[in-house]
Amino acid sequence: MQRRAGIYIHIPFCERKCTYCNFNTTDFFEALAARYIDAVAREVSYWGETLERESGNRLQVDTIFFGGGTPSIVEAEQLALLTRRCAEAFEVSPGSEVTIEINPSTFSCDKVQQWLDAGINRASVGVQSFIDRDLVSLSRTHTSGDARRTIALLREAGLNNISLDLIAGLPEQNLEDWKYNLHEALAIRPEHLSLYLLEVKEGTQLHGQIKRGVRSRPNDDLAAEMYRMICDATESAGYEQYEISNFALFDKSNVSKPSPYRSAHNLKYWTGAPFYGVGCGAHSYDGHARWVNVLQTEAYIEQVNSTGHAIRERNTLSQTDRAAEALFMGLRLSEGVNLNAFQSAYGIDVAERYGDDLPRLADAGLVKFDEGRLVLTRAGRLLSNEVFVSFV
Numbered sequence: 590m591q592r593r594a595g596i597y598i599h600i601p602f603c604e605r606k607c608t609y610c611n612f613n614t615t616d617f618f619e620a621l622a623a624r625y626i627d628a629v630a631r632e633v634s635y636w637g638e639t640l641e642r643e644s645g646n647r648l649q650v651d652t653i654f655f656g657g658g659t660p661s662i663v664e665a666e667q668l669a670l671l672t673r674r675c676a677e678a679f680e681v682s683p684g685s686e687v688t689i690e691i692n693p694s695t696f697s698c699d700k701v702q703q704w705l706d707a708g709i710n711r712a713s714v715g716v717q718s719f720i721d722r723d724l725v726s727l728s729r730t731h732t733s734g735d736a737r738r739t740i741a742l743l744r745e746a747g748l749n750n751i752s753l754d755l756i757a758g759l760p761e762q763n764l765e766d767w768k769y770n771l772h773e774a775l776a777i778r779p780e781h782l783s784l785y786l787l788e789v790k791e792g793t794q795l796h797g798q799i800k801r802g803v804r805s806r807p808n809d810d811l812a813a814e815m816y817r818m819i820c821d822a823t824e825s826a827g828y829e830q831y832e833i834s835n836f837a838l839f840d841k842s843n844v845s846k847p848s849p850y851r852s853a854h855n856l857k858y859w860t861g862a863p864f865y866g867v868g869c870g871a872h873s874y875d876g877h878a879r880w881v882n883v884l885q886t887e888a889y890i891e892q893v894n895s896t897g898h899a900i901r902e903r904n905t906l907s908q909t910d911r912a913a914e915a916l917f918m919g920l921r922l923s924e925g926v927n928l929n930a931f932q933s934a935y936g937i938d939v940a941e942r943y944g945d946d947l948p949r950l951a952d953a954g955l956v957k958f959d960e961g962r963l964v965l966t967r968a969g970r971l972l973s974n975e976v977f978v979s980f981v
Contacts, residue, residue, distance in 0.1 A: 593682065595652040595857040596675055598629060599868030600660040601886055604694065604730045608798065609756070611790040613870030614658050615886050625869075625886060626667040628893040630674045632867045635897035637678025640865075647680040648865075652854035653687045655709075661691040665703030672707045686711055686750075686853040693739040694731035701746040711750040712743050713783070719773040720766055723759055726804075728794070740777055750850060752781035757819065758812035759787055760795075760804040767815045775826045780850040782828065782836040784819050786812050816971050831923050832859060833970045859918050861911070869899070878905040912937050917977040920956075925964030939963060946979040 602617035602625075615621075640648045653675055655668060668689070675681055688711040689704060716736045718724055724732060731739075743751055753774055757767050774782060787807055789796050798804040820830060828836040829848045835855070837848035857864045866873045869889035871882045880903035883889050892899045906914070912935035919926040928939050940947060947963075950956045955969035955976050969976055 592862045593649045593651040595854045595864040596650055597654050597864055597866040597871055598671055599656060599871040600663060601658040601869055602662050603659045605728055608728045608794040611793050613884050617662050622663050624890055628890040629868050630670055632893050633674045633678050636865055650679040651682040651685045654854040655689045657690055659692045659695055660689050662695040665700040669707035688713055693735035696739045698742055712748055713752040714739055715754045717756050719770050751779045753779045754783045756785050756787050757815040758807045760807055771822050780838045783834055785834045786816060813971055833921050833973055859921050861915050878903055913980050917980045920965050925962040927962050929961055950976055
């Protein structure tokens with residue numbers, strides 16, 4: 590039975606590029622944003638019509654995610670247009686998770702009610718740090734005070750599913766700084782936390798600053814200690830670590846069940862469910878192939894206006910490719926990979942296929958077998974990239 594799909598909508602506009610960011614972004618101009626939103630709406634309609642024609646049924650959808658860039662920078666009515674278009678193009682389930690990423694500097698009280706009216710029921714707030722000097726060094730356009738006000742106003746408006754993003758392992762960040770950030774985040778008690786260790790990506794401003802010696806290189810040992818602090822503090826505060834960097838608040842009435850606040854949309858990426866990305870540079874996966882849209886905003890608008898879609902490159906995955914992806918993406922989750930189910934789906938005995946690597950990884954304390962599942966240990970989560978290369 591085909592699982593319900595997710596829709597990712599990329600809004601590339603930003604006030605300013607953050608130093609660590611390697612996402613597909615562009616400067617915000619109202620006229621360009623208006624043309625872009627119209628093109629995205631047209632692409633949504635294209636996929637609705639195309640997929641219904643191919644299958645005979647409208648695509649079943651239960652998550653919509655506005656990511657970026659900065660989705661909160663555009664007018665609320667423009668996002669409402671896109672949610673309406675999704676409802677027209679797809680079979681969107683009642684109660685679907687609809688998320689917006691928010692930069693606190695682009696937040697306003699006027700927008701919140703319009704977001705709620707448009708069906709948005711989950712907010713992911715890009716706090717990154719509660720220390721203002723960190724925010725300045727990252728070229729963030731908000732202050733810690735802006736972040737606190739944003740979260741408070743979302744609560745006042747009645748939003749009861751809020752996620753906060755924080756980054757650990759920043760240059761010049763020490764353990765006391767990170768302890769403070771964790772304390773502040775947990776005191777707010779959001780339903781979800783995304784707590785990332787900084788990855789310095791080539792091509793970012795931060796990479797260039799470190800290369801030139803303007804900023805210090807992050808300390809890996811210190812980052813490891815911060816990660817251990819994350820795991821301990823969130824567990825003590827009643828959060829479930831369901832993925833390497835993601836934590837969801839347990840339902841107090843039944844902590845034996847998975848948290849109801851897991852990100853349903855992001856789980857699609859980790860479990861191999863289909864998702865369709867619209868907008869410039871957006872990625873898609875239908876269970877058999879992956880494709881990506883053209884990156885440049887103007888080129889995206891022109892191609893959608895001409896053809897209805899904006900596909901730049903499409904790759905059909907082999908059975909071996911899909912099996913490898915399912916293995917290392919599944920290992921990101923706390924449940925790990927059910928080995929019997931994996932063998933049934935892909936015809937691969939993991940212990941046999943990866944017999945040269947698994948004993949080495951197990952001896953190093955990075956993976957373990959647990960009741961028919963292969964799972965990462967806490968050390969394995971910290972060094973997950975070293976584990977995953979064994980399956981690529």
